[in-house]
Amino acid sequence: MRRVDLRNSKDFFADLARVIYEAKENEVLIVMFEIGDFSAVERSFSFVREQDCELLNSLKFNEVDWSIVIKKVKR
Structure with a gap:
């Protein structure tokens, strides 16, 4: 399990896509972002x-x- 802080992200969805891409299979991510x-x-x-x-x-x-x-699932 990994915590990712994207609250100061300028492009949340691009940064989230990068974080997901880099995650391992079955890894759980807790993603914080500002709304x-x-x-x-x-x-x-x-x-x-x-x-x-x-x-x-x-x-x-x-x-x-x-x-x-x-959770990143198996592709």
């Missing part, structure tokens, strides 16, 4: 599925931060 509006959260759910990952959990961490827990 401006809720659309990034909703988009992250479908983006994770498109990257062949399983969404395990999604939590609002505080007023501006969100975390998703994902």
